[in-house]
Amino acid sequence: MSAGFRPTARLEGFRPYRPRKAATTPVYKVDANEASASPTNLTRYVDALPAEALNRYTRPHDLEVDLAARLRVTPDRVVVTAGADDGLFRLCLLTLEPGRQAVLTTPSFEMIPRYVALAGGEPVAVEWFGTPVPADDLVAAIGPETSIAFLVTPSSPAGQSADLATAKRMAEACAEVGALLVIDHAYVEFADFDLTDAALDMPNTVVARTFSKAWGLAGLRVGYFIGPPEVIEWMKTVGQPYSVATPSVVGARAALAGGDADMRARIERVREERQRLFEALRTLGADPIPSEANSVLARLGDRGVPFTAALADQGIGVRVFEYPELVAGSVRITCPGDGQAFEALMAALPRAMRACES
Ligand SMILES: Cc1ncc(COP(=O)(O)O)c(C=O)c1O
Numbered sequence: 001m002s003a004g005f006r007p008t009a010r011l012e013g014f015r016p017y018r019p020r021k022a023a024t025t026p027v028y029k030v031d032a033n034e035a036s037a038s039p040t041n042l043t044r045y046v047d048a049l050p051a052e053a054l055n056r057y058t059r060p061h062d063l064e065v066d067l068a069a070r071l072r073v074t075p076d077r078v079v080v081t082a083g084a085d086d087g088l089f090r091l092c093l094l095t096l097e098p099g100r101q102a103v104l105t106t107p108s109f110e111m112i113p114r115y116v117a118l119a120g121g122e123p124v125a126v127e128w129f130g131t132p133v134p135a136d137d138l139v140a141a142i143g144p145e146t147s148i149a150f151l152v153t154p155s156s157p158a159g160q161s162a163d164l165a166t167a168k169r170m171a172e173a174c175a176e177v178g179a180l181l182v183i184d185h186a187y188v189e190f191a192d193f194d195l196t197d198a199a200l201d202m203p204n205t206v207v208a209r210t211f212s213k214a215w216g217l218a219g220l221r222v223g224y225f226i227g228p229p230e231v232i233e234w235m236k237t238v239g240q241p242y243s244v245a246t247p248s249v250v251g252a253r254a255a256l257a258g259g260d261a262d263m264r265a266r267i268e269r270v271r272e273e274r275q276r277l278f279e280a281l282r283t284l285g286a287d288p289i290p291s292e293a294n295s296v297l298a299r300l301g302d303r304g305v306p307f308t309a310a311l312a313d314q315g316i317g318v319r320v321f322e323y324p325e326l327v328a329g330s331v332r333i334t335c336p337g338d339g340q341a342f343e344a345l346m347a348a349l350p351r352a353m354r355a356c357e358s
Pocket of ligand 1: 212
């Protein structure tokens with residue numbers, strides 16, 4: 001480190017967020033839980049842009065009103081953020097400082113422990129990987145030092161779902177100690193159950209949603225949170241002004257106005273692919289975890305890195321996890337929602353398995 005520049009002690013060991021990249025650009029990129037096909041009606045987004053889209057600042061208020069109507073809540077219960085990431089970070093800034101704890105699962109959506117650390121909080125991690133959700137352990141981990149708890153469901157990176165009873169018990173435990181519960185529902189549209197409506201009646205609970213996954217609009221970077229008005233007001237307070245770009249606000253509104261048909265069709269495709277992918281991985285002995293997200297995680301251990309390399313040799317980019325230790329060697333494969341990409345993936349899997357076993 002240069003003498004004239006001293007990052008804070010809590011940044012010790014941090015590096016820019018950069019998932020491991022394949023040596024060559026994949027033909028089929030199924031490593032980041034994005035949609036592979038671009039929206040069918042791209043012109044809808046471009047046509048919706050007003051003449052002042054680039055020279056004026058925008059507040060996402062109209063989008064918040066649209067989302068509130070869709071969710072049947074008052075607009076003061078919704079805040080739009082620059083991706084769900086931005087909102088998760090705001091929630092950490094809002095609740096954490098040295099001496100305060102965040103309850104989370106391990107593994108988790110990897111940005112959550114990162115935001116907890118950046119905000120100066122102490123993570124209290126509860127193992128949840130390939131088992132039913134450990135409700136008792138999660139509730140027991142919430143104590144007087146807890147300021148925030150995270151329940152990612154479907155989970156990341158495994159795609160497992162938690163049940164309503166667990167969410168309710170966590171919310172009650174959080175309310176008792178004056179903590180917030182965040183239900184990260186980034187993948188909920190692909191799941192069998194949606195906890196959003198029930199969460200609206202739970203104390204101290206905020207739900208994170210995004211346009212990046214089921215809507216297939218990751219490039220827009222638009223997320224939204226639904227919660228009690230005072231928490232939403234605080235999330236706006238700790239956010240930066242105009243954090244969501246005008247074309248993104250306009251694009252998300254155009255997506256909502258265009259209706260759900262495209263999204264529903266994408267969800268159907270992803271679910272079918274997920275079933276086939278799971279079966280294929282199981283047949284190959286890749287130990288997949290049943291998933292309700294848009295991906296399947298295969299627990300390959302020592303075979304994970306060579307398997308990933310063998311897929312890359314066939315033009316398929318998947319994500320291999322190296323940490324935390326529990327997940328090391330696990331490979332997450334996104335269901336692309338696109339026939340060509342999916343069939344290429346299915347053809348490549350057995351060859352990759354043979355290559356990494358030989
Ligand atoms: C569980 C989970 N939460 C939140 C996010 C962030 O979503 P966004 O693209 O809206 O920032 C992701 C992105 O991959 C995710 O997997």
